[in-house]
Amino acid sequence: MCGIFGVYSFAGEYIPGKVAIKALTAMRERGTKHGSGVALLSPSPQVRTKFFTSTPPSDASEVYKLPSGLYDVVKYGDVAADGVVYMRSRWLDVYKVIGWPEALDELYGVGGKSSPIWIGHTRYPTNSPGGFPYYSHPFSVGDVAIVHNGDLSSYGSNINLLKFGFGYGGFTGNDSEAIAYLLWELTKRYGPEKAVEELMYGREVRGARLDGPYAVAFIIGGPKPVFGAFVDTQHFRPLYAGLSGDRLYVASEAAAIRAVAGNGVEIWALRGGEYIIASGGEVWGGFKKRAVYPEIPLPPPDVLDASAYGVLDLAPEVRRLLQTRGRVDVVNVVGHRYLGNGMEGGVLRVWGVVGNASANVMSGGEFYIYGDAQEDLGDAMNGGLIAVYGSVGDAVGQAKRGGEIYIYGNANNRAGIQHRGGVLVIGGSAGDYLGEYMGGGVILVLRHTWQEEVGRRIGAGMVGGAIYIRGEVERDKIGGGVDHERLERYIKALKAAGVDIDVKRASEDPHFRRIFSMYHSVEVRELTEEEVNALRPYVQRFNALFNEDVKIEREVFTVVKVAELQKE
Numbered sequence: 254m255c256g257i258f259g260v261y262s263f264a265g266e267y268i269p270g271k272v273a274i275k276a277l278t279a280m281r282e283r284g285t286k287h288g289s290g291v292a293l294l295s296p297s298p299q300v301r302t303k304f305f306t307s308t309p310p311s312d313a314s315e316v317y318k319l320p321s322g323l324y325d326v327v328k329y330g331d332v333a334a335d336g337v338v339y340m341r342s343r344w345l346d347v348y349k350v351i352g353w354p355e356a357l358d359e360l361y362g363v364g365g366k367s368s369p370i371w372i373g374h375t376r377y378p379t380n381s382p383g384g385f386p387y388y389s390h391p392f393s394v395g396d397v398a399i400v401h402n403g404d405l406s407s408y409g410s411n412i413n414l415l416k417f418g419f420g421y422g423g424f425t426g427n428d429s430e431a432i433a434y435l436l437w438e439l440t441k442r443y444g445p446e447k448a449v450e451e452l453m454y455g456r457e458v459r460g461a462r463l464d465g466p467y468a469v470a471f472i473i474g475g476p477k478p479v480f481g482a483f484v485d486t487q488h489f490r491p492l493y494a495g496l497s498g499d500r501l502y503v504a505s506e507a508a509a510i511r512a513v514a515g516n517g518v519e520i521w522a523l524r525g526g527e528y529i530i531a532s533g534g535e536v537w538g539g540f541k542k543r544a545v546y547p548e549i550p551l552p553p554p555d556v557l558d559a560s561a562y563g564v565l566d567l568a569p570e571v572r573r574l575l576q577t578r579g580r581v582d583v584v585n586v587v588g589h590r591y592l593g594n595g596m597e598g599g600v601l602r603v604w605g606v607v608g609n610a611s612a613n614v615m616s617g618g619e620f621y622i623y624g625d626a627q628e629d630l631g632d633a634m635n636g637g638l639i640a641v642y643g644s645v646g647d648a649v650g651q652a653k654r655g656g657e658i659y660i661y662g663n664a665n666n667r668a669g670i671q672h673r674g675g676v677l678v679i680g681g682s683a684g685d686y687l688g689e690y691m692g693g694g695v696i697l698v699l700r701h702t703w704q705e706e707v708g709r710r711i712g713a714g715m716v717g718g719a720i721y722i723r724g725e726v727e728r729d730k731i732g733g734g735v736d737h738e739r740l741e742r743y744i745k746a747l748k749a750a751g752v753d754i755d756v757k758r759a760s761e762d763p764h765f766r767r768i769f770s771m772y773h774s775v776e777v778r779e780l781t782e783e784e785v786n787a788l789r790p791y792v793q794r795f796n797a798l799f800n801e802d803v804k805i806e807r808e809v810f811t812v813v814k815v816a817e818l819q820k821e
Contacts, residue, residue: 254377255390255402256280256505257492259470260513261480262369263534264499270357271364272513273373277354279512279588280505282564282609283402284375287383290349291357292391292398293368294478299329300343305387306336317360319386321351337425340393344474347398349389370480372470374400381427388425392433396474399436401429402505403467403490411435414460432469435461445479446538449528453486468492470503481530481538488525488666488685491628491646494540495520501531507625507646508588508606519544520606520625522646522665524684524708545662545681545703546643547799549623552584552604560585564608568592575599575618588627593620596637609646612639615656631658634675640798647684650677653694657791661799663703669696672718676791680799683707688813690714697788698722699795701803706730712773712813719814721788725777726811732773774814779807 258276262268273291277284295301305323309316315327328334331341340347348363350356354375358364374390381388391398405411405428415421415434424430432452439448439461455462466489473479482503484492495502495510497518502510507520521543523529529538557574559567567583568591574581579599586592586605593601593612600619607626616635625643629651636656644662648670655675666684669677674694681703688696691712698707700723707722711731747754780788785806792803 254283254379256283256375256509257373257390257400257402257468257470257503258505258509259372259400259472259480259482259503260370261501261531262499263501263531263536265369265534266499267367267369268371268500269364270366270368270371273371274354274358274364276502276504276509276513277373277375279509279564280375281353282590283377283505284353285377285383286351286353287378288349288351288376288386288389289354289357289374290347290376290389290391290400291363291371291373292345292347292393292400292472293366293372294344294370294472294474295346295366295368296474297329297343297346300331300341301346302328302330302332302334302338303340303347304328304334304336304338305385306334308335310335319351319360321384321386323386325386337387339387340398342393342396342398342474344396344478345393345398345472347391347393349386349391351384351386351389370472370478372398372400372472372480374402380404381425388427390429392427392430394430394433395437395441397433397437397440397471398474399429399433399469399471401432401467401469403485404428404465405431405463405467406465407463410460411463414458418458418460432463432467435463436471436473440473445473445481445532446528446530449481449483449530450539453483453526453528466490468505477533479530479532481528482523483528484523484525486526488523488647491665492523493520493646494523494529494542496542496544501529501536503529506588506606506608507627508608511606512587521644522663522684525666541705543644543663543681543703543705546624547661547702547801549604549642552602552623553582556582556584558585559583559587559589559603559605562589564589565591568594571601572596575601586624593618593639596620615639625662631656634658636675642799644681653677655694657794659791659795659798661702663705666708669694669720672696678791678795680795680801680803681705685709686711686713688712688715688718688720690716691720692717694718695788695791696720697791699792699803700724701801702799715773715813715815717815719812721780721784722811722813723805723808724811725809726775726813728775731775731813772816774812774816776812777809778812780805780810780812784812 309324317325408428411431468490470482497514527540567589583603588608590608602621613632628646652671663681667686682705685708
């Protein structure tokens with residue numbers, strides 16, 4: 254639930270700390286008063302040792318008295334410290350508080366500091382106390398600092414590796430600090446990129462793999478500093494990236510990037526298992542830049558300015574105006590949540606980035622989003638129309654029971670999860686778990702505005718409805734996939750028992766399909782006349798909305814439905 258942010262200047266430009274504070278403040282709903290912090294590249298002639306203590310030493314270089322009664326102490330040199338050490342580095346600096354992000358400026362003047370690299374965190378504590386500043390992020394070990402959103406189910410094995418493999422002790426008990434220790438040790442052995450891959454997959458070092466939900470941003474200090482971010486392989490936490498001019502941004506919300514980068518920034522969502530790294534003015538990694546937009550109309554002169562409202566305060570005003578006017582235009586939307594929730598009629602048009610959980614339980618009307626939308630758009634939607642002139646985050650159309658959603662660009666993970674009715678049309682591609690637990694309705698992925706293949710586990714747990722994906726999809730991406738090694742052993746055992754069988758015939762047998770969880774009917778073909786007629790109105794609506802010319806006649810689609818045996 255926490256919010257993380259990072260920014261890197263390719264040109265080495267010094268970015269003011271107020272940028273990091275503003276981005277964190279834009280994600281206020283992800284934090285609490287129980288902690289926030291930042292880390293920055295800040296080279297020093299000597300190692301900078303920072304620690305929290307109840308009694309400040311007389312030889313301290315800097316001392317800050319905290320509201321809690323503790324003291325934040327700075328000493329230079331790799332010296333002993335009577336307290337909880339939270340940083341020893343000559344390349345980095347870290348500030349952490351109990352409080353909202355603004356407290357960083359009030360206590361330490363962070364807004365007036367500057368650096369070419371920043372990471373930051375606003376905390377929503379879930380598995381460690383929120384009353385002491387050493388539990389706040391960032392966590393720093395050696396010349397590494399990290400911020401983390403998530404919870405590590407692998408904490409026990411990670412700590413055992415750190416204790417018995419690397420000889421560390423004296424942990425605070427916060428699971429996130431394990432990431433900092435591991436990234437530091439693995440970077441020293443393998444370099445930054447392989448260290449990140451080892452954290453995600455654990456191919457060589459037992460106990461290094463992170464498990465559970467996580468999105469992480471980091472700085473590795475040194476003569477050639479490194480900035481980066483990565484997200485767990487199942488994408489249980491959101492992570493967005495953005496490029497604008499000579500700056501690379503990452504954040505838990507697209508709105509945080511838009512808040513500090515402005516309207517010209519290209520923003521996209523990282524998929525599960527993706528990572529992005531920047532150093533020496535270059536960017537690389539295992540990711541794809543998925544920023545795609547149509548031509549967006551200019552707003553009219555008479556509009557509601559969202560910048561005058563808090564993230565939660567805009568939705569009630571929009572609801573009131575819809576009831577009295579029937580049509581509302583809103584500009585400067587930056588992560589404002591719950592817009593269009595419960596909408597029964599009228600026309601709502603917004604420019605910007607729509608926040609989480611918007612258009613939920615919508616039963617009528619038209620909602621036009623000229624920009625991107627974050628997670629959980631159209632949850633439990635019953636009717637009406639949503640058109641997104643950009644891309645959407647995770648779980649669009651969750652438990653949707655009716656209505657139509659049109660997305661010009663891409664949908665991230667779990668699009669159409671528990672989809673029960675109506676239509677979801679995606680002009681580009683989609684991430685993992687498309688149509689997971691789907692029970693009805695239609696999902697149509699055109700792969701027209703963005704041609705990337707759809708992710709893994711399409712239709713996992715599907716019990717109804719139909720998914721149409723333009724182009725051929727590998728069979729292993731549908732459902733839970735097929736364990737080919739197990740399949741080959743099974744066929745070999747049958748042949749050894751005298752059964753004349755091959756994979757094709759076996760896969761048509763209901764008993765075999767149940768054993769291997771092949772509960773889907775999958776066909777790669779042109780659409781039938783009946784299917785074309787059924788889908789044509791939605792394709793025509795897509796074309797009209799976004800000024801495109803998509804045709805589905807005589808195009809090959811992968812058609813995913815529930816197998817007959819699943820209906821028995």
